[in-house]
Amino acid sequence: MTDTLFLSSADVDDLAEPADYVTVVRDAYRQIGEGAPAEPRTKLLNREPPGMLTTYAAVLPETGAMGGYTYSAGFGAEDAWFMTPLFDAESGEPLALLDGASMNPFKTGAAGAVAVDALAREDASEIAIIGSGAQARGQLATTATVRAFEAVRVFSPTAENREAFAGEFADRLDADVSAVASAGEALAGADVVITATTASDPVIDNAAVEPGTHVTAMGQYSPGKNELPPELVARATYVPDLCARATQDAGSFLAALESGLIDEDHVAAELGEVIAGTHPGRTSDDEVTVFDSGGTGVETVAAAHMLYERASEAGRGQTIDFAPASEALTGR
Structure with a gap:
């Protein structure tokens, strides 16, 4: 038997600041860029009631941990449940x-922040956020740790939601934070754009993205999710979290591919290669860059291991017993 720590959401939700997530996720992507293994999501769909079971995994040998997410969503309750198993990368326990x-x-926001730090211009000072939910909040909270933004503009279709978002971050950031009435208004003059939606159609116009802009799209985790116009993907230096995702479930990449604007070789590099220094990422101030963040085990394992270590030090959680297969299968 081995002791395993069970950690509830309440056990860990105050153990790390946004910048802490960014630090460990950056290091995790460096490990992937240097050859550590990670696989994109596997998604199984249930017809009735409609729902999905999703898994993805990564091994971070230098961190000493491996694991990922197994989560469900839908199934009548129309909610999601996230379970994160974490294993020792040396013993397997x-x-x-x-x-x-x-x-x-x-x-997830930390992955976007790492990409902004690697791909956005050093002088980026204005950011547009499309979306106002939990993921949009996580993206801005973490991204604000890698660039000193002077102006933040948020748009989402519901005025009440975007006003609440702006009010929250006006108190948290040393920046001019405003809610605006359209995506175009949000993008005007923006150096960084983050789309954090569940949209099936593009939420920004290609013409609104100025030369030199960096775009992080994090709502493109299935072929039907398509936040960016195909023309934008085609003119950008396109960097996904994992290359294997691009032709599997990256909605906007697939739309650009189907339209004939790009081919599969349009993937410039995956994020880990940029972080590890094997790909230059941005090479000019006029270049448009896109980071396609669909969610991976890379950031999941990095964050979970950090929280596990801090929870252990703080004496949080409860211990549960696991039997190794050698004992369980033989009954010893």
Whole structure:
């Protein structure tokens, strides 16, 4: 038997700041860029009631951890449940089982922030946020740790939601934060654009994205999710979290591919290669860059391991017993 720590969302939700997530996720992508393994999501669909079971995984040998997400969504309740198993990368023993709900926006936001730090211009000072939900909040909270934005403009279709978002971050950031009435108004003059929606059609116009802009799209985790216009993908230096995702479930990449504007070789590099220094990423101030963030085990394992270590030090969580196969299969 081995002791494994169970950590509820409440056990871990105050253990790390946005910048902490960015630090560990950056290092995790460096490891992937240097050859550590990670796989894109596997998604199984249930017809009735409609829902999905999704898994993805990564091994981070230098961190000493491996694991990922297994989560469900839909199934009548129209909610999601995030379970995060974490294993020791040397012994293979289970370290922890985390409720991954509270860390989800921050670990995903951290991947976007790492990409902004690597791909956006150094002088980027204005950011547009399309979307106002938990993921949009996580993206801005983490991205604001890598660039000193002077202006933040948020748009979402519901005025009440975008006003609440702007009010929250006006108190949190040393920036001019405003809610605006259209995506075009949000993008005017923006150096960084983040789309955090569940849209099936593009939420921004290609013409509104000025030369030199960096775009992070994080709502493109299935072929039917398509936040960016195909023309934007075609003119950009396109960097996904994992290359294998581009032709599997990256909605806007697939739309551009189907339209004939690009071919599969349009993927410039995956994020880990840029972080590891094997691909230059941005090469000019006029270049448009796109980071396609669909969610991976890379940021999940990095964040979960950080929270596990901090929870262990703080004496949080409860211990559960796991039997190794050698014992369980033989009954010894």
